[in-house]
Amino acid sequence: MTSKDIISLLPYEAPFLFVDGLSKISEAGATGYYTFKETEYFYKGHFKAHPVTPGVILTECMAQIGVVCLGIYLLKDEITENFKPEIALTSSAVDFYLPVFPGETVTVISEKTVFRFHKLKCNVKLFNQKEELVCRGTISGMLKPKGND
Amino acid sequence: MKNEDLIAKLKTIVQPYVQDEDAFKNLSEETTFVGDLKINSANLVDIILDVEDEFDIRIENEEMEQMLSVKAAMAIVNSKITS
Numbered sequence: 001m002t003s004k005d006i007i008s009l010l011p012y013e014a015p016f017l018f019v020d021g022l023s024k025i026s027e028a029g030a031t032g033y034y035t036f037k038e039t040e041y042f043y044k045g046h047f048k049a050h051p052v053t054p055g056v057i058l059t060e061c062m063a064q065i066g067v068v069c070l071g072i073y074l075l076k077d078e079i080t081e082n083f084k085p086e087i088a089l090t091s092s093a094v095d096f097y098l099p100v101f102p103g104e105t106v107t108v109i110s111e112k113t114v115f116r117f118h119k120l121k122c123n124v125k126l127f128n129q130k131e132e133l134v135c136r137g138t139i140s141g142m143l144k145p146k147g148n149d
Numbered sequence: 150m151k152n153e154d155l156i157a158k159l160k161t162i163v164q165p166y167v168q169d170e171d172a173f174k175n176l177s178e179e180t181t182f183v184g185d186l187k188i189n190s191a192n193l194v195d196i197i198l199d200v201e202d203e204f205d206i207r208i209e210n211e212e213m214e215q216m217l218s219v220k221a222a223m224a225i226v227n228s229k230i231t232s
Contacts, residue, residue: 088190090190114198116194117194117197119194119195142191142194
């Protein structure tokens with residue numbers, strides 16, 4: 001399964017897709033990247049006349065790359081033609097260290113800690129282009145192929 | 150293991166994930182995890198993993214699907230620790 005296959009199976013699209021590509025994926029974890037365009041819709045209001053990427057969006061980016069892309073890869077043996085992953089974020093605990101401004105490219109690195117009974121839990125880190133740690137945390141979700149318990 | 154000891158251990162495991170505190174106070178063998186205690190599906194997995202660690206057992210997918218109530222959980226744990 002290529003990273004293109006994985007991204008095409010993601011249930012998101014613009015303006016809420018925060019994955020440009022994956023550079024590494026295995027049973028143990030995923031690495032991917034995203035560039036925050038200056039035209040992203042949330043910069044209009046966060047903050048007034050001072051655009052900064054919201055923490056919830058950074059968390060979303062970490063979840064899409066680190067948990068959902070990895071989860072689709074882990075489910076690859078259950079994939080059928082009509083495969084649609086059914087996903088739900090179930091918990092997140094993230095600490096933030098640095099801001100991300102419009103135009104920055106971020107890299108997300110996740111490590112699987114638990115994947116059982118359709119629950120995927122990962123330690124996830126997000127870095128900026130200077131390879132500085134922007135935020136890190138633990139994110140969990142439930143993932144299963146649709147119509148298949 | 151005595152039933153009351155088993156229930157006490159299960160209560161300790163379940164408590165951090167409970168959303169309905171009143172249902173937890175009145176917990177009995179008939180109490181269900183999702184319906185009564187309002188535990189979400191991900192935390193139900195956490196409970197299963199904690200049960201595995203506590204009793205040093207391994208729970209399979211089919212068994213996990215049956216573990217809907219305190220009674221069902223007790224039956225599965227008992228069948229594993231005595232076998």
